[in-house]
Amino acid sequence: MQIASRFTIALHIFACVRAFGQTHKVTSDFLAGSIRTNPVVIRKILSQLSSAGLITVARGTGGIALTKAPGEITFYDVYKAVDAVENGGLFHFHESPNPDCPVGRSIHTLLDGRLQAVQDAMETELKRQTLADLDADLDRLLSQTENQA
């Protein structure tokens, strides 16, 4: 299993807001065109990002605005906002180990700490990346493309 594509779609959305926010009306239909998915999928994700307090979405007129500076929004914030993994747990545990077995009884105690360390390592790295980093890369990439065109 992999982390839901909602996460990369959300990052794609932020990239589009950065690239087109000044020149185009960034609507769910517009975004769906760039990402090649259905507008409802976008609206669902926008709704999650807005519930998490990362953006505001203008109803009627359309338009997306960040509520904080790009440097203050981390990949982790986005990751959490879109519920990229269920229950916030990266690892899926088998549900009902046998309590009558010494190992089955203690398997959670045995593994939880180590699995948590793995998850923490991943989340720490997610927190290091911000939308500002993304914007910088994007600006560089787009100016290159313009020169080529």
Add this chain to the structure above:
Amino acid sequence: MQIASRFTIALHIFACVRAFGQTHKVTSDFLAGSIRTNPVVIRKILSQLSSAGLITVARGTGGIALTKAPGEITFYDVYKAVDAVENGGLFHFHESPNPDCPVGRSIHTLLDGRLQAVQDAMETELKRQTLADLDADLDRLLSQTENQA
């Protein structure tokens, strides 16, 4: 989405081999009893672990043996052996971004490096944990339980 429970089941298997390998016949039925799942699920995972060269499984007589010292088998080895994530990629990318859009065209270039950094952070931590660590914890845990009983 979460990482397949095959991974935690595999670790559970290793714990059982450690705890019962000397005193019981550790068969897929025995393991299924501790994990509370179906023997076929166990056999499937045993098959993957054996394909990866981590264990040998005795046919007929039943019995599981590690091919290396526990200290030389990392969580990462197990993680890879059971195909915990598809294609080895932690993140699921949306399939077909629009090539006619400057952002859609470059979204992979934009994100791949940063997502890889996150995945690397996670895998590095997985590589730090070995079955020997697990065995040590297990021995401690089991002796405590004995004292209580």
Add this chain to the structure above:
DNA sequence: GATCCCGTAACCGTTGCATTGACGGGTTTT
């Protein structure tokens, strides 16, 4: 009022997963 656009509910097809039954083929025991 017309138009544009978001928010949400409902339904569906796909996919990966775990469960289960069945059967073939080794290995050991008697």
Add this chain to the structure above:
DNA sequence: AAAACCCGTCAATGCAACGGTTACGGGATC
């Protein structure tokens, strides 16, 4: 040699999450 035991694998099933899609209600703008 026969029986008992156990792994390896295939096939069928039920389930849950995901993404795609249609539809409709409700703000915002012109």
